[in-house]
Amino acid sequence: MPRRARVVVDVMLKPEILDPQGQAVAAALPKLGFGGVVEVRQGKRFELTLDGEVTEDQLAQIRRIAETLLANPVIEDFAVRLEEPA
Amino acid sequence: MPRRARVVVDVMLKPEILDPQGQAVAAALPKLGFGGVVEVRQGKRFELTLDGEVTEDQLAQIRRIAETLLANPVIEDFAVRLEEPA
Numbered sequence: 001m002p003r004r005a006r007v008v009v010d011v012m013l014k015p016e017i018l019d020p021q022g023q024a025v026a027a028a029l030p031k032l033g034f035g036g037v038v039e040v041r042q043g044k045r046f047e048l049t050l051d052g053e054v055t056e057d058q059l060a061q062i063r064r065i066a067e068t069l070l071a072n073p074v075i076e077d078f079a080v081r082l083e084e085p086a
Numbered sequence: 087m088p089r090r091a092r093v094v095v096d097v098m099l100k101p102e103i104l105d106p107q108g109q110a111v112a113a114a115l116p117k118l119g120f121g122g123v124v125e126v127r128q129g130k131r132f133e134l135t136l137d138g139e140v141t142e143d144q145l146a147q148i149r150r151i152a153e154t155l156l157a158n159p160v161i162e163d164f165a166v167r168l169e170e171p172a
Contacts, residue, residue, distance in 0.1 A: 004124065025156065069114060
């Protein structure tokens, strides 16, 4: 059976970019009785399933995919990481 | 200076729920010259910044927040984790 690997790409707005969705969540929290949260930021998480082992080359390609297709590097930061199999 | 902690909540569609956004990304990848990706799923990532140390009580509360406010448990799974400080 072929091994499958999972690569996760997290995309978040850069810290200096306003995040109205996150602010809406943060504003709702006290109404739910939870006061300890200072800030909420909302972003995207992509799970990519790959066939077989992930090579350094593939990770570099996924970084290019992330910056062209998954994130807008003008306003967003992204992080690519290989998820350890459970 | 007060310590701050970060809790990450990942929200993904359940595996049995169709994910057209992820499918659109997966369909675009071969056109970008990347053929090794079998599946793409798109979800949400929330970063919650908390004042001070995070207790077990607070984590339990964040799980309740996640299932009432951040995720729709009918169609989405979520995971709550404390992010280690860098």
